[in-house]
Amino acid sequence: MVSLLIVRVRIYPIRKEVIIEKPARRVMRVMTLLRELGYGVYEAVVVKGGKPLTEDDVIMDGDEVEVYEVRSTG
Amino acid sequence: MAKCSKCGSKAVIKVPYARMNLCERHFIEYFEGRVAATIERYGLLKEGDSVLVAVSGGKDSVALLSALAVVASELRLKVMPLHMHLGLGVYSDESLRVVKEVSRKLGMNTFILSLKGVVGAAIPELSAKSSRPPCAVCGLVKRYVLNAAAIEWGVDAVATGHHIDDLAPYALKNLLLGDMEAALKLAPVTAGEEGYLARRVRPLYEVTERECLTYAIVKGLPFVKTSCPNVFLGGMDALIRKFLYELDLRHPGVKLRFMRSLAKIAAKSLASQARVQTELTRCRYCGLPSRSEVCGFCRLTERALGSPAGPKVREALRSIRVSSR
Numbered sequence: 001m002v003s004l005l006i007v008r009v010r011i012y013p014i015r016k017e018v019i020i021e022k023p024a025r026r027v028m029r030v031m032t033l034l035r036e037l038g039y040g041v042y043e044a045v046v047v048k049g050g051k052p053l054t055e056d057d058v059i060m061d062g063d064e065v066e067v068y069e070v071r072s073t074g
Numbered sequence: 075m076a077k078c079s080k081c082g083s084k085a086v087i088k089v090p091y092a093r094m095n096l097c098e099r100h101f102i103e104y105f106e107g108r109v110a111a112t113i114e115r116y117g118l119l120k121e122g123d124s125v126l127v128a129v130s131g132g133k134d135s136v137a138l139l140s141a142l143a144v145v146a147s148e149l150r151l152k153v154m155p156l157h158m159h160l161g162l163g164v165y166s167d168e169s170l171r172v173v174k175e176v177s178r179k180l181g182m183n184t185f186i187l188s189l190k191g192v193v194g195a196a197i198p199e200l201s202a203k204s205s206r207p208p209c210a211v212c213g214l215v216k217r218y219v220l221n222a223a224a225i226e227w228g229v230d231a232v233a234t235g236h237h238i239d240d241l242a243p244y245a246l247k248n249l250l251l252g253d254m255e256a257a258l259k260l261a262p263v264t265a266g267e268e269g270y271l272a273r274r275v276r277p278l279y280e281v282t283e284r285e286c287l288t289y290a291i292v293k294g295l296p297f298v299k300t301s302c303p304n305v306f307l308g309g310m311d312a313l314i315r316k317f318l319y320e321l322d323l324r325h326p327g328v329k330l331r332f333m334r335s336l337a338k339i340a341a342k343s344l345a346s347q348a349r350v351q352t353e354l355t356r357c358r359y360c361g362l363p364s365r366s367e368v369c370g371f372c373r374l375t376e377r378a379l380g381s382p383a384g385p386k387v388r389e390a391l392r393s394i395r396v397s398s399r
Contacts, residue, residue: 013301040319045287052086052288054076054095068291070284072240073132073301 007033008064013073031055037067044069087288091327098292105289109141109277110148116262116337118275123230124152124398125275128220129176129184131157131169133297134235136176137286138278140295142233143180145277152398155184156223158216161196165303175296185394187223189215192390193375193383197304203378208304211374218371219387222362224272226391229398231266231273239283241276242329243315245336250314261340270356271363279337280330360384 005025009018020036022028030046030053037044046053047066059065076085078097085095089104096104113119127142129135139155146153157173160166170186177184190196193215200215201208224232241260248257266273278286290297322329356362357369359382364370372382 012299015300040323042284042323043319045284045291047291050291050294051098052291054085054088056076058075068287068299070239070287071307072134072283073298073305 003061005061007059007061009033009037009067010064011037011067011069013069027058027060029055030057030059033059033065034067039067039069042070086292087285089285091322091330093326101288102292105137105281105285106141106144108281108285109138110145112262112277112280113145113149113275116279116341118233118263118277119149119151119231121149122151123149124154124228125231125233126220126224126227126229126272127153127155127233128216128235129155129157129173130235131172131176131298132235133290133295134237134240134278134283134286136172136295136297137289137293138233138235139176139182140180140293141289142277143182153182154227154229154396154398155182156220157184157186158219159186159188159190159196160212160215161188161190161198162303165298165300166196168300169298172296172298179295185223185396187219189219192219192387194379194386195375200374200378204374206374209306212304214370214374218362218369218384219391221272222360222384222388223391225269225362226388227394227396227398229272231275233275233277235278235286236276237278237281237283237286238329238333239315239318241279242318242333243311245333246318247310247314257336258340258343261337270361271354279333357384360388362388 003024003026005022005028007020009020020033031041033046034041034044041055045068047068048063076088076095078085078100079094080100081097083097086098087101088095119125127139129139142153155177157170159170173184197208197212201211204211220232245257245260262276262279264274318329354363354365357364357372358367359372360369362369362384369384372384375383
């Protein structure tokens with residue numbers, strides 16, 4: 001059976017929700033997720049369960065994460 | 075998984091210029107320590123000072139307020155948060171809700187001013203009636219009201235949540251455009267003059283925007299998670315910001331060294347700061363600093379509302395009973 005990684009991502013402050021799907025993968029590094037979303041490694045902070053993740057951390061199938069863009073919005 | 079350089083537990087942030095990975099606990103210590111060290115390094119505040127803190131409800135200002143609350147107990151500072159409701163629809167309402175929540179969480183009493191109440195009109199109306207861009211109007215009005223509040227309430231300094239990623243791009247832009255005077259105004263402290271011009275301090279001068287955001291998250295501080303409806307992130311500013319980001323990524327710490335150099339030059343240029351201030355005069359309507367006979371705020375409100383609002387704003391602030399000691 002081919003594995004599929006599905007991660008639900010909520011992006012702030014644009015309040016956009018995206019679903020990332022990666023076939024044949026069980027985990028994905030935060031760095032890869034940021035690249036997928038078009039951010040540089042320090043241009044956004046990824047948070048899982050209320051805790052920030054570093055770029056080396058991994059996200060697993062079924063995870064829900066929040067991505068906060070590092071930019072002033074006011 | 076990155077491990078904390080101090081205790082070996084799971085890191086929540088990498089700080090490349092300090093060559094450290096930090097866990098939640100040690101990052102909170104690091105951030106608050108950095109704010110305290112900035113205050114000491116540049117002599118921003120001294121023991122017993124009263125400081126008016128501008129709190130918009132964004133991640134930077136709530137991070138500033140929280141870190142100052144920690145530093146305040148050591149320096150015996152009187153921290154006085156001030157929030158202005160700008161009248162930008164649901165964005166302003168949400169900002170106000172967040173500020174109230176964060177104030178409650180930190181056990182602080184925040185002064186809430188409604189622009190509509192104090193000035194007689196909010197940002198959209200002032201912008202439309204004066205035919206000036208909302209961001210220019212907003213910046214001018216906030217600077218004016220903050221300075222006026224500091225003067226009327228007799229506080230020792232005004233603190234804003236500008237961090238290195240706010241300041242460095244503007245400093246570089248001003249240097250590129252040959253405006254050294256404007257660049258020097260982005261120093262960690264700008265001089266004030268009693269009863270006229272408030273001393274402005276920037277305790278987040280040496281922390282990054284990413285650190286402010288991470289600090290707000292790990293401290294569990296509420297902050298506004300939407301954009302201002304008028305926010306504009308393009309033009310030369312965005313390009314310079316991107317350039318500094320790339321540069322600092324390849325040469326960690328270069329941005330910090332740049333801003334420290336600027337602070338050194340600014341400190342040595344006290345004479346030029348004095349010169350800049352002598353170029354200021356008192357607005358004939360409100361008596362606060364102006365480069366011409368009428369200050370920018372009175373000029374704006376006269377054009378938008380038919381009469382200069384400076385005297386009215388000062389009167390309204392004076393009527394609020396505030397103890398800065």
